[in-house]
Amino acid sequence: MPLRYLTQGLIIALAVAAVVLGGCTRKQVKLPGPGVPGPGLNAPRTSGPLLEQELQTVQANLKPVNFDYDRFTLTPEAQAALQYNAEILKRAPQVAVLIEGHCDERGTDEYNLALGERRARAVADYLTSLGVPNRLSTVSYGSELPLDPGHNEAAWAQNRRAQLRVSQ
Amino acid sequence: MSFAAHSGPSDWTGLPQTAPGFRPSTHKSASSVEKDYFQPRRDHCGHRATRGAWWSRRSKRPFTLLLSCVLLALCVSVPESALGKLIIDLRNPNRGKMPIAIPDFVSGSSGGISGNALADVLRNDLYLSGLFHVVQAPSDNSTPIDRPDFDRWAQAGVHAVVLAHFETRGDQLVLEARLYDVPMRRLEMGKRLTGRVVDHRLMIHRFGERVMEAITGVQGCFSCKIAFAGQTESREIFAMDYDGKNLGQLTRARTIVLSPDWSPDGRSIIFTGYGNGRPDLWSLDVATGRLQVVSSRPGLNASGRYSPRGDAIAVSLTFNGIPKIFLITPHGDIIKRLTDGRGNDISPTWSPDGASIAYVSDQAGSPQIYAIGVQGGEATRLTLDTNYNTDPDWSPQGDTLAFTARMNGRFQICTIRTDGTDFRVLTTQGSNQEPAWSPDGRMIAFSSTRRGRREIFVMDASGEIQVPVSGIAGKAPAWSPRN
Numbered sequence: 124m125p126l127r128y129l130t131q132g133l134i135i136a137l138a139v140a141a142v143v144l145g146g147c148t149r150k151q152v153k154l155p156g157p158g159v160p161g162p163g164l165n166a167p168r169t170s171g172p173l174l175e176q177e178l179q180t181v182q183a184n185l186k187p188v189n190f191d192y193d194r195f196t197l198t199p200e201a202q203a204a205l206q207y208n209a210e211i212l213k214r215a216p217q218v219a220v221l222i223e224g225h226c227d228e229r230g231t232d233e234y235n236l237a238l239g240e241r242r243a244r245a246v247a248d249y250l251t252s253l254g255v256p257n258r259l260s261t262v263s264y265g266s267e268l269p270l271d272p273g274h275n276e277a278a279w280a281q282n283r284r285a286q287l288r289v290s291q
Numbered sequence: 292m293s294f295a296a297h298s299g300p301s302d303w304t305g306l307p308q309t310a311p312g313f314r315p316s317t318h319k320s321a322s323s324v325e326k327d328y329f330q331p332r333r334d335h336c337g338h339r340a341t342r343g344a345w346w347s348r349r350s351k352r353p354f355t356l357l358l359s360c361v362l363l364a365l366c367v368s369v370p371e372s373a374l375g376k377l378i379i380d381l382r383n384p385n386r387g388k389m390p391i392a393i394p395d396f397v398s399g400s401s402g403g404i405s406g407n408a409l410a411d412v413l414r415n416d417l418y419l420s421g422l423f424h425v426v427q428a429p430s431d432n433s434t435p436i437d438r439p440d441f442d443r444w445a446q447a448g449v450h451a452v453v454l455a456h457f458e459t460r461g462d463q464l465v466l467e468a469r470l471y472d473v474p475m476r477r478l479e480m481g482k483r484l485t486g487r488v489v490d491h492r493l494m495i496h497r498f499g500e501r502v503m504e505a506i507t508g509v510q511g512c513f514s515c516k517i518a519f520a521g522q523t524e525s526r527e528i529f530a531m532d533y534d535g536k537n538l539g540q541l542t543r544a545r546t547i548v549l550s551p552d553w554s555p556d557g558r559s560i561i562f563t564g565y566g567n568g569r570p571d572l573w574s575l576d577v578a579t580g581r582l583q584v585v586s587s588r589p590g591l592n593a594s595g596r597y598s599p600r601g602d603a604i605a606v607s608l609t610f611n612g613i614p615k616i617f618l619i620t621p622h623g624d625i626i627k628r629l630t631d632g633r634g635n636d637i638s639p640t641w642s643p644d645g646a647s648i649a650y651v652s653d654q655a656g657s658p659q660i661y662a663i664g665v666q667g668g669e670a671t672r673l674t675l676d677t678n679y680n681t682d683p684d685w686s687p688q689g690d691t692l693a694f695t696a697r698m699n700g701r702f703q704i705c706t707i708r709t710d711g712t713d714f715r716v717l718t719t720q721g722s723n724q725e726p727a728w729s730p731d732g733r734m735i736a737f738s739s740t741r742r743g744r745r746e747i748f749v750m751d752a753s754g755e756i757q758v759p760v761s762g763i764a765g766k767a768p769a770w771s772p773r774n
Contacts, residue, residue: 264547
């Protein structure tokens with residue numbers, strides 16, 4: 124059928140473009156700042172490397188996941204954000220996802236490392252339960268990399284988070 | 292006074308060289324040489340005189356009673372040794388501070404290093420121990436250090452005085468220092484130290500350690516260094532003398548580094564570093580700067596602590612699930628898993644005998660400190676006060692844990708006896724974390740935000756004296772063994 128040949132041709136063209144435009148350098152994308160709106164998802168492909176721009180699109184559309192103080196359980200808001208993120212990741216199953224666990228400064232450093240690890244794992248487990256096909260890995264940064272360096276409730280709330288970082 | 296004029300140690304002291312306990316020794320370090328030229332007689336025949344709360348004669352131990360009989364003849368022949376020695380009884384909670392004078396060291400050569408600067412090193416050491424009241428003493432170049440003016444020191448009300456003389460010869464420093472017992476009017480301890488001029492602080496720190504040993508029975512640890520995780524733009528492992536001098540950067544990792552811990556032999560420092568993008572356990576060879584990965588299992592490889600003998604590392608790992616305490620070899624092979632249950636377990640600390648480990652677990656809902664035998668068994672909870680207790684560090688004496696407790700939204704350094712009694716709060720200003728006992732148990736290093744940025748402080752074991760030492764921002768202090 125002509126439509127089928129057309130589709131195949133498109134896929135080949137996209138694959139070639141991907142290799143030429145950035146598929147050969149598999150570097151991790153720089154993250155846009157929090158809350159920066161992405162350009163919106165174009166029709167993602169389910170195999171082969173993504174274009175650099177596509178990867179950035181995926182990254183920019185992932186929502187941050189926040190936690191209650193000294194907790195690693197997922198709140199209803201966190202679950203909703205992860206359900207949204209899962210829909211994006213399912214459409215880009217070839218990307219690997221690194222889940223960073225972070226804490227606010229109101230914990231001691233080593234205990235925060237453990238807490239950050241649990242937060243990252245809680246996110247990984249939930250994404251897996253949602254059927255996300257991507258390769259998932261976790262890393263805890265404890266309270267070493269605050270998003271907001273402030274010492275107030277708003278900063279702390281933002282810093283208690285799990286951040287998803289996608290790479291090829 | 293010239294060193295060349297003396298033919299031997301006995302000339303300096305005027306006391307017989309045959310005194311029991313005389314033991315010339317040469318320090319093993321290459322950087323300086325330390326010699327005993329006089330070792331005081333023990334209190335084998337000591338009277339049990341008391342001179343006030345802090346100033347008591349050490350009570351005789353059973354085995355010394357036996358020795359007393361054997362050595363009686365010797366004591367009789369040297370009557371000035373028949374009295375008890377200068378002592379601070381660390382077991383006496385009501386002891387006061389011992390007044391001590393440390394006049395400027397007397398220079399035997401012109402120019403160069405100042406006698407006041409040298410004396411200041413020792414004054415600061417003894418001050419920070421929290422056991423001494425360092426009395427201001429005018430310098431006196433006219434009195435030879437082997438003939439102290441006891442009347443003057445007795446009048447000044449001091450119970451001990453340190454007199455020292457030094458000479459520089461090229462890049463060499465020869466230092467002769469003596470500790471005198473003022474009420475008994477006798478020499479307590481003397482050392483002749485030689486080394487490089489640039490190592491003068493180390494030489495004096497070592498003498499200070501001997502002063503502590505002579506007076507408290509426990510050698511001081513002023514020659515120790517403190518490693519810490521820098522919080523400047525370059526987050527690297529730094530090390531400095533315990534008093535903050537001779538700061539140096541040890542790593543060029545250009546990444547986050549956490550939780551340094553010094554090996555008991557002083558040769559390596561383990562720490563958690565993100566050099567490979569993950570929290571792995573690394574080992575730094577202090578002499579060569581060479582870095583090696585010890586454990587890079589998936590997830591956390593965090594809060595590594597050497598066993599007292601250096602043959603194992605307790606560490607929190609998550610490759611198997613949630614954070615649990617494991618024992619691994621210094622090369623990273625797993626010896627055993629020590630904890631289980633549903634809590635996050637982190638921050639192990641060894642008891643000084645290596646038989647037990649205290650650690651943090653949130654198995655009861657909030658982080659608390661537990662202890663478990665290295666051979667296994669049930670974990671016992673040690674902290675009950677406040678709902679957030681972390682960073683345990685077991686005291687070298689084995690009877691006390693220092694830790695961080697959250698109080699009114701801030702962190703404070705606290706101590707508790709290992710049986711769970713005698714809870715004390717040692718800090719009140721700012722937020723204070725990560726206590727680390729000095730090897731002699733007299734001091735605690737910690738990080739504090741009381742001056743704004745987080746930096747390393749040192750305090751005496753009671754918390755009375757607390758001083759910033761790191762000069763740069765940093766956290767997670769770890770003591771080296773004595774140098």
